[in-house]
């Protein structure tokens with residue numbers, strides 16, 4: 001390296017790769033700082049909208065997505081039953097064993113106290129029609145269940161079982177929730193039940209639990225391996241050892257309250273295997289049942305299956321929604337294109353007038369417009385009268401144009417037309433008329449010049465308009481509801497029904513999620529095929 | 539200049555590529571934008587329409603191309619009236635003011651478009667496209683979109699597209715308007731070159747007089763929908779027919795006065811301050827009529843060494859040094875903006891501001907024209 005270049009590298013001005021500003025800061029750093037301030041300001045400006053969108057849009061959508069799989073109600077309402085059911089083979093033809101019914105009795109005691117059993121019943125009813133009445137009936141009568149048999153047997157073996165101290169000892173053993181899972185749940189429920197029944201000042205420490213808890217204890221003990229039982233009786237904790245002294249021998253001959261037949265007496269439904277299969281299937285906190293229902297399927301003991309023909313509805317609605325949206329989009333293109341062309345090529349005065357006519361529908365209420373179509377299209381309506389009067393149809397053959405698909409297509413095309421015309425218009429306005437002139441000067445006929453030169457340049461407008469119209473119509477609700485009858489309703493009508501009438505929000509959320517995914521998939525496909533940068537709104 | 543470079547009249551000339559006969563045009567039924575246009579263009583000729591903005595040049599071109607109907611009169615193409623022939627059947631190549639390249643097609647597709655319409659086979663089409671692109675030196679740009687080209691390149695594509703289907707007549711409407719000076723000069727040369735090698739007739743529109751003078755066989759100077767003069771560039775410069783043309787083409791000094799004596803093609807004018815000037819009688823109404831003398835700045839000699847027809851005193855007001863020449867603004871015979879161009883080199887006098895100098899010019903360089911322009 002030459003002397004001069006070494007010298008240069010020591011001087012202030014040298015590093016060409018990392019130029020400095022005049023105050024000696026690296027240029028990149030000052031630039032970044034300047035840009036950061038700009039960015040912060042931009043962020044500040046958009047923050048009200050950002051917060052608004054976050055609170056009113058992103059969070060509800062996230063909540064909706066979550067609701068479509070969320071299912072804590074079963075595990076929260078009947079935790080003991082869910083746990084006990086783990087040992088039941090859902091493929092067996094037998095209803096679950098007594099231990100499950102004991103847990104159920106215990107769960108139901110608290111549930112009916114809290115009035116949560118009916119909600120659980122409704123939830124299960126979505127997947128297992130008829131089960132809600134079983135829950136409702138049982139809720140009323142669960143209090144009257146005989147539950148003293150197990151308790152009596154424990155007390156007979158050792159009278160200390162009837163003292164709060166016995167439960168204190170039991171609960172202070174090291175592995176109480178692990179060793180006596182059902183008992184622990186039952187005890188917890190009993191405490192909750194007690195406090196709800198007698199107020200917060202009830203002291204569970206000074207009382208013995210109800211019989212259901214003794215029944216649970218019995219089932220925990222009988223499910224234990226023999227060695228564990230032995231170690232209980234010989235445990236170093238003498239109080240505990242005393243309590244379990246001699247119980248192991250008697251377990252086989254323990255008397256039972258026979259909750260199973262008591263429940264069967266309340267409602268035969270409790271002996272139906274399919275009801276129990278549904279409960280077990282829906283016990284996880286995250287389930288796919290809403291999604292399966294949304295595609296007309298269900299999970300049976302044979303795996304996922306399509307529902308019987310007469311119960312299928314949603315797939316048909318999805319297909320219809322997409323097909324009708326496509327038809328509506330196409331008719332909007334066909335009707336809107338000439339208008340947009342006229343708008344773009346007339347004098348400013350004339351085109352302003354037409355533009356006002358195009359926008360006029362926006363100034364009238366959607367309901368009024370839709371109702372107007374009812375008046376026009378009904379069988380005794382204006383159009384039919386006109387057709388009869390002209391003689392195209394005879395009086396008995398009046399056309400049915402409302403409360404069916406035709407009605408939906410006609411009314412929605414009319415309502416969405418401006419969304420096609422406006423982007424088309426703004427794209428057409430930018431197409432210089434000299435393109436057509438140039439084409440003609442080269443010998444192209446009018447139609448050839450149109451199809452080869454004009455039309456390709458309007459495709460971005462068609463794309464933008466189609467995306468707008470299609471996405472708007474795929475989620476449209478009011479118009480199909482009013483003029484669609486049964487054959488012209490969309491999936492959104494069904495979603496609305498589940499949100500406001502059947503209150504099956506999970507299914508509504510699953511349907512909504514599928515619709516969202518569908519729209520995004522179509523958008524993606526559009527981007528792949530046409531290219532989203534080929535869309536111009538102006 | 540070509541033999542066709544003669545002032546065309548409305549008289550019937552056989553074999554004209556284009557002929558306007560008494561063509562009038564009005565857009566609104568009130569104002570005549572083109573008033574009685576008569577113009578003959580010979581096959582292979584390069585005619586430029588030159589004129590200020592709004593003088594009706596584009597309108598004439600549009601009538602010729604068929605995009606605007608003539609309100610009155612007849613336009614002939616190869617001696618056939620074309621008033622009722624639609625644009626696509628006229629077979630005229632056109633370069634639009636804003637190029638009008640189809641944005642959704644590549645350069646090659648743009649060029650192939652007129653050939654496709656003429657149903658040429660693929661191989662023939664490709665060959666012609668390639669030849670046309672090579673002609674404008676854009677052979678490597680066939681696959682680009684017009685938006686990916688510079689202004690000058692787009693311009694060349696537009697020219698190539700107008701020529702690719704071998705039309706007999708090409709119309710160009712201010713094709714170089716958007717280009718910078720250097721590119722414009724290069725393109726002028728290229729268009730001229732293409733014209734000469736292909737032998738097509740060209741009608742060219744511009745309001746740049748240098749462009750008109752350097753490129754054309756003949757120039758039609760337009761003003762208010764009337765052709766003021768139609769002649770070859772040198773004639774236009776050397777012998778303008780009226781003061782508008784004199785003023786519009788090149789730099790010009792105006793001296794107005796009254797004709798006091800006419801003698802053949804010479805006349806004498808008395809200027810408003812009494813100075814008598816000998817001039818060539820180009821376009822005057824006779825003795826005692828008012829007239830304007832048009833005099834090119836470079837024809838005036840400062841401190842003439844030989845005797846001259848006219849010698850006048852002038853006071854120097856401003857001297858501008860322009861490298862190859864000096865531009866002197868003087869006050870001469872009541873005209874305070876009299877311009878004199880003195881070639882830089884071997885001159886004896888160095889003009890000084892405020893000083894008085896003698897100016898001389900010959901009578902033949904002073905054109906006496908009618909009316910004050």
Ligand SMILES: Nc1ncnc2c1ncn2[C@@H]1O[C@H](COP(=O)(O)OP(=O)(O)OP(=O)(O)O)[C@@H](O)[C@H]1O
Pocket residue numbers: 565566571589590591592593594595596597598745
């Ligand atoms: N479509 C039209 N409708 C009404 N008037 C028009 C129309 N086109 C041009 N004119 C008028 O006709 C006159 C001539 O216009 P033209 O376009 O021929 O001028 P030009 O010589 O090409 O001008 P420029 O050099 O600015 O292009 C102008 O006064 C213009 O206002």
Ligand SMILES: [Mg+2]
Pocket residue numbers: 595596597711
């Ligand atoms: Mg023009």
